[in-house]
Amino acid sequence: MAFYAILLVRKKWKRGKIMEGVFVVLIILIGIVISILVNNHFKLIPLPMIFIAVGIGLSFLPPFRNFTFDPNMFIFMIIAPLLYNEAQSASRYWIGRGAVNIFSLSIALVIVTVILVGFSVNTIFPMIPLALAFAMASVVTPTDASAVSAFAHPNPKYQVPFTILQNESLFNDAAGFVMFDLSLLMFVKGNFSIVEGAESFLLEFIGGLILGAIVGAVFHVLRSFLISLDDDSPIVMLVLELVVPFLVYFIAEEANLSGILAVVAAGLVQGVENDKLQLTASEVQLVRDNVWIILEEAMSGAIFMLLGLTLPSIIGKIIQTSSGLIVILVSVAAFIYIFKLLIRVLWTRYLVWMHLDSGNRWKDSLLMGVSGASGTISLSLAFLFPESVNQNALTNRDTLIFIVAVIILISLTVAAIMVPKMTKNETKRKDKSFAQWNREMIMVTMNELRKQPENHTEAQIVVDVLSQQLHQHAVTNIRKLKSLYKAAHATEVDAITKLHEENKITDDEFKYYQEFLSLSLFTVSNNIFKNIMLRIRFGIHIGRLNRDIKSVQDMMLTSPLIAEQYYWKKEFELHGEDLAPIEEIGFNAVMKQLRQNRRDAATTTRELHQVQKYYRERHRRIGMKSPDPIILYETFLSAFHQEFLFLQDQLTNKQLTVETASQLQKQIIYDELAYIKNSASYTATYR
Structure with missing residues (x-):
């Protein structure tokens, strides 16, 4: 009996732990949804800051008091798939053209920034050991181009700078990880060999790239083979793709190589496969894109939400140590950000090839400097500071995470203020918005359907369905x-x-x-x-x-x-x-x-x-x-065809930009897919 009682208690304990974990994840997901909804109506506040604020709010709930998590598992489960998706979405054309810039910004600039910022911080704040100063500089060198691009106005004039930033962020993430590992190794050993450090850097960097490319190529061949056998169902192809970043990262880390760079290399190989698919495996591509969009938003939000969840306890511990310590830590963060920004602006001005002459080189450099904001990767690295880092009140794990958090907040705030102003389109032309063009397209299509002398019942059904789109965003x-x-x-x-x-x-x-x-x-x-x-x-x-x-x-x-x-x-x-x-x-x-x-x-x-x-x-x-199902189907096809004709006419007359036309085309395609999925219900509903 005692044995069964113990077994029952263990089962209840396990079930309770599982339920608690699921409950925590669900609350975080709800917090992400709330943050996105708030950002939809308050565009001036950067979404990452809303995530952090909501996370701080959630930290006061009972399940999140003294919240902790495994940073290594965090890198494996969230950062690896995020970087993989960014890599496969990157333009191979621009990566090829900008190889020199990628090396300059992602490797050379990272090394120079870590060295200069590290020595400066150690000189001005001598209580911070040089190795930890290097580590902090390594943490904030990775840039979050995706977060910053959300602030920018769509302006063709700045396409090249933002493309360079996107490509840079793929590789400087890995460089930041490698430099961070070397800095912590230097801190633990107490000494550092430049030769040994260079060898380790090259081994991790190049080895990670080669390993990732090999594994990515193997999966590329496997997926191509499945497509040729007509075994490319979405569930098969998507599961195989989702396995790649986790498998690549695990193998690379076990081999003491850069798991992050291996993931990036595998993603780039997968991107090559995506380019070759073109119009083949269309359903798989559509499903995959939608799944990755959802995963990317959820994972990016979770990163900043976790910072918000942990900040209150970190700040509480710092205040308990010394109430004036917060001011010193903010000063350290501000110094690191300003000095890093200065290095970045000068570097991009003289050591980056812009491909096209914009006529204002300093403005481009300032834009690239401000846009080099720290974000998700920096936050991930900050949580990797080990508990053993506890030299003094200014250099323990909590204070280091707090400094990085302040740098992230400063960089995102500056980017949110400066980038929209710098990228604002100065032309006087006021083009119609997507919503205005969409409304006009639907109205023209409805008028054409009303002119049909025959099949009035079916035409009126389609007109009613289309007219719903005109009011879908009204309360x-x-x-x-x-x-x-x-x-x-x-x-x-x-x-x-x-x-x-x-x-x-x-x-x-x-x-x-x-x-x-x-x-x-x-x-x-x-x-x-x-x-x-x-x-x-x-x-x-x-x-x-x-x-x-x-x-x-x-x-x-x-x-x-x-x-x-x-x-x-x-x-x-x-x-x-x-x-x-x-x-x-x-x-x-x-x-x-x-x-x-x-x-x-x-x-x-x-x-x-x-x-x-x-x-x-x-x-x-x-x-x-009653409507004839065949005629109703034909009428819907006619309506979609009319919308495509509208796009073609407006493009031919140069009234519509290609970007807006692409958005409208995507909307029509989604409408067609929605109709195909629910076509049977229309006849039943309107019988």
Whole structure:
């Protein structure tokens, strides 16, 4: 019994630990989502800073108090796949053209910066050992080009500087890792041999590149072979690709080579494969891109979130040691950033080939200097400082992480302020935004569909679907929507009352149609409890009419909006009456009133569109034939074709830029994919 009791306790403990870990991950993911939503509405605040702020907020929750994590596992699980994706997305053309710049910025500049900043910090702040000063300089040399590019305005004038920055960030990450390892080795040993250090640097650097290229090539051959056998399903290809960064990093680290550089090399080889695929394995490419976009955002957010989670406890420990220590640490961070920025500006001015003459070399250099902000890799390296680093109050693991965090915050803040101003397009031309072009494209397509003399039912369905896109980013005003429904209801009641007074419909038709209208107004309120009640009600009624359990089941699973119209159409038929002519008169009266509302309003509102769409769908179900699935499919294809024709015309007339056209084309393709996936539901919904 005691054995079983112990076993039960162990199982509960394990289950509790697992649940706690899952709960922590879920909270971090929710924090990432919240941060992205905040950034969507407050663009002036850099997203990494929002991640940090939300992380600080989460640190006060019970699961995150005194939060710690394994930095080596962090590098393996997050940084390795992030760098792999960046490498495979990089332009091999620009890497080839900029090989000299890559060597200059990613190797030479890193070594020079580490040496100069390290000696300067040790001289001005002698309590910081030289080896740790080198280590701190190594940590902040990697640049986060992705974070900075989010601040920049799209300006072709600065394409070359930002391309150079992207390529640099791939390789200076690895150089920073290698220099960091050598600095810590120097700190542990207490002495350092330049020859030994150079040999170690070259071995890790070149060995990592060669190993990564070999493993990447093996997987490239394997995937190509699977494609030739038609075994390139997304699940197979994506799993094989996701395995690569973890496997490459693990093998390289076990061989005492640079795991980061091995991952970058494998990513570059994979990028070559992506270029060769072109229009083959299209589904795999689409799925892979979407998966990597999600993973990249989640992983990048997690890095800064972890800093926010750990900062409060770090700051608390520093304040407990000495309240004035924070000022000294901020001073160290500010000095390192300013000195590093000065070195970087001078280096890019005289030792970087810009490919194209911009006419303002110093401005380009300042832009590249400011854009060399520290980010995800620096943060990762900071957490790799070992617990054994504890020389004095100024040089323990917590203070070193704090200094790096301040440098990251300063560099991102400066970049967020300076980069948008420096890259602002000075031309006076004001092009239409993507949203404006998208709206115009949809409006033109809808007008073309309305001109079709045949297949009116199917054309109107497609027009209604397209018109939803015009209002998808607007918030529905529930009060205004209910007001429009009530006004439309009153208009239809007046029209039907007039018919009754003129003896054009019978008393029974008038009575039952009024009940139909009252239930319609009740149904469109979209209340979940009303929805359930109506499904039960219509299910019972249809069961009585048809005396068939299957019809009851179908009605229970059908939206009340559709079920109600189907029910009343059957009810009228049983009494030898026709609902369609009465509904058509009411429909025409309502649409006339709604068109008047649209003319009175400055723009067509989301609420008005919803009401119009409801009445058009009701009119089709009651008074028009059911849509033909084949014709409906052809009409959707025609609509997408019309949108492509619009793009072609605007490009031919030079009204549309290639960049905006690409965005619109992508939107059309996504719409086509969404329709293909849900094509069967359109016939069922609009029957």
